[in-house]
Amino acid sequence: MADAKESSTGAEAHAVAPSHSDVAESTHHLVEPRPEGWMYRGFKIGKTEYWYASPKVQLLMVALVCFMCPGMYNALGGLGGGGQLDPTVQDHASTALYSVFAVVAFFSGSVANKIGVKATLTFGGLGYCLYAGSFLSFNHNHNYGFVIFAGAFLGLCAGLLWTAQGAIMMAYPPERSKGRYISWFWIIFNLGAVIGSLIPLGQNINNQGGTVTDGTYIGFIVLMLVGAILAISLVDADKVIREDGSKVILMKNPTWQSEFIGLWECIRLSPWVVALFPMFFASNIFYTYQQNGLNGAHFNLRTRSLNNLLYWLAQIFGAIFVGYSMDIPSIRRSLRAKISFCVLFALTFIIWGGGYAFQRKQVSREVSSQASYEALKMDWTDSGFVGPMFLYIFYGLYDSIWQTCIYWYIGALSNSGRKTANIAGFYKAFQSAGAVVFWRLDGLHYEFNTLFAATWALCAASLLVAAPIIFLKIKDTTTLEEDLKFSDETVEDVVAPNALPTVLGTGKVEA
Template sequence: MSDKEVNLVQGAPAPVDTAAYTTSDIPPRPPGWKYKGLKLPGCKEIWYASPKAQLLMVSFVCFLCPGLYNALGGLGGGGQLNATVQANASTATYAVFAIVGFFSGSFANKLGIKITLSLGGIGYSLYSASFLCYNHTKNEGFVTFAGAFLGLCAGLLWTAQGAIMMAYPREQSKGRYISSFWVIFNLGGVIGALIVLVQNLNNHSGTVTDGTYAAFIVLMFVGAVLALFLVNADDVIREDGSKVIIMKEPTWQSEFYGLWECIHLSPWVVLLFPMFFASNIFYTYQQNGVNAAHFNLRARSLNSLLYWLAQILGALVYGGLLDLPNIRRSIRAKGALVSLFVLTFAIWGGGYAFEKNQPPRQVTTDPAYESMKIDYTDPGYLGPAFLYIFYGFYDACWQTSIYWWMGALSNSGRKTANMAGFYKGIQSAGAAVFWALDGHHVSYRVLYGVTFGICAVSILVAAPVIWLRIKDTTDVEEDLKFSDEILEDVAPTAVLEEKRAAFETGV
């Protein structure tokens, strides 16, 4: 089963509110342990093969794998004194990711969702192992190779995660599902940063200890194993009794053709591409140009912890606001766009006030400068720390908004899968470009200016889509047209009729 089978296939959009059902309206769940309900005090009933349980498991896989990876990256330089090694590895990661991201659904469809996510975990674990190896051998080639392999694995993992997260929830719950995922995922960054902080309180070398990398290797491997306990998409049953409808054995041709059809039938999606491109580029400047350049290891560890905590806050705030029931969905979408534009100028404007007073890269990268970097006990620490916190908050608002907008544009599992593939592929292309710039020692001030400019302009480019294409409810006929165009050559008429009936009834 694949990430794109949750995707690939048509998840029933379930436009019907579960509250509208009576107990007799909802068909009984099949027998078996996967459907045995558990009801905790103050909570709704949950079962193993329910969307909530499965999304919770996917969240913890990402908590242990990319979440801990973020903690490592948040230190700047992957925890190394020489940030160029990590910059080159990240360039390899995102260059491969950019290519794999466009077609990862096709590969994952052949491998199955469990293997897809497990491979992702192995890639992250190997990446951490390469830094442990570098501590002793200074083998930059192995770190770069591990980065490239991670790009392959992460492309599969994130396409699976994105499509599942957008296809499983009902329309009125997508914001909460996205924010819940973002909270759990970023707890990985928080816990990882806490591990680094505790283990390196008295470390003044500028490079994290072997024990830190070893802990990350083990935890990431646990995440890879956890992915094997997911159920297949066709076993998942929603609260209203509806199931995800699976298109059996799609061909490679239909998969690649689907990417073209996504643009052909929805050409407006290209206006979102600049925001996709911008969605990871700010990490380069924030992590290496701010955190690694101007803070010592102890302060970097604390900054990373605060950064990922701020991500959790941002996800909770935006996820909750995007699902406010008393405000029309189209209004919420526009409000998110306007607020994100205001935040861009407010936070990055504060970033300029900090950046203009900092020494150039050639000074901050000199090993002798390490003893002069800001420590969290210094009087001047508080202001830059708050700036870094707001950078983390901004990132969560950006990512949550994009996921919610994509989910609001379609209930088609197939269509959201293709958009998720475009999103991660273009996002990774942007990250690869900016990590390459960092690896070539472009000045931090230039990185700041280009990052700020792209973020601001990309919001304006996306505005027509958010303003004109997001309605108060998703157009079922448009989703059906897209699906029928894609699947008519690979799915028998009976499957298409079943799919259409599911869309029209919500079950």
């Protein structure tokens, strides 16, 4: 905890703390040189200056880690059944994965605040290559136990990785650029899934069977391992300095006790965050139906590989559109939030309505799971392929819009690294809980029509619950006073030492 002097300063700061935009404006015209050291040494690309400990470069590093690890995981999962003919083993592994993920993610914000986002992200990347390796093993020995264990271990790792990633993506950028930063991350992250999808597509282009080759799994293992190692190159959050000279709001010397209390404080001081939980819960449930109930059930292997590629490619375009739209300076941030919500609500009925038109004509799960049906599954050369292909593309577009909006909403509610880490932990915990339920339903062989209807209904209902928060709580800026409730930082702590404004008793800020 801070010493007495720091605590006193903190009290003064709370009394007169300017808004984040005021601090940014005060340092805009007079930003002194950054601290000495290689990580602050600038270099230019075009007219823009970068330094290693800047939000842009650090977000790029995180995006590359996610490119290699969860990006490749998405490419593998998008094949339907993890590349296996029978999706049962993946259903069991995914149930174990998201069960552990849900528990770990609930506390992972506290872990990230305690040990730092760098260590959290590095450990979090380790589980992905083991998961891909378990499917390679399953090809030869059909060891269900190993695949389920690998899924559970990945749940532990992924809970940490995604919480650290969320805290970085939502807390590092300045307010005016959060949409673009989220967009850049989503583009690079989904490029991992796009390139990862090219691996099975290239290796199975002439394979109309049901199970991918060993070489496909080996390719995923190597890329995932590289991603885990890359996380070591990040810098700790307290070293990051933004373009306006400000630093990320963190908790000084957090203890495990203070962090677990912080989880409760996050809800106590911001009880409205509970209304976002249903939207968090629904944010991963559509993968079960889309990957197994649609792509895996009705298309042969090479066509599933193509659909998978197009699905993740569509996510990139969705992220570009939403990310840049959310940062249009001529429209107030609160109005941008309302517009984005209305668009998302409309797409929920337009795209899923098209999905209903497709799904009601499909065969039952029992028929699609028969070995003899594999030869009857749709191929990309079939005359009726174009419609379902575009439906799957729009499902990918919808996913990226949903995820990008959630991240932007959370980022618009706070600039605090500590608070966003806690909310990101809640987000991933409830997201994983939703995934557990739907992967388990798939494992119990519920009809695809049931999975489709439940997915659509939950997405629509969760938006209705979240609407008051989007419309009433997202303001045009987030004040430092609001964010500092969640830490013992002061205004002096969140502005770079060489660009420090003076907080006066009158409440004004002078450079």
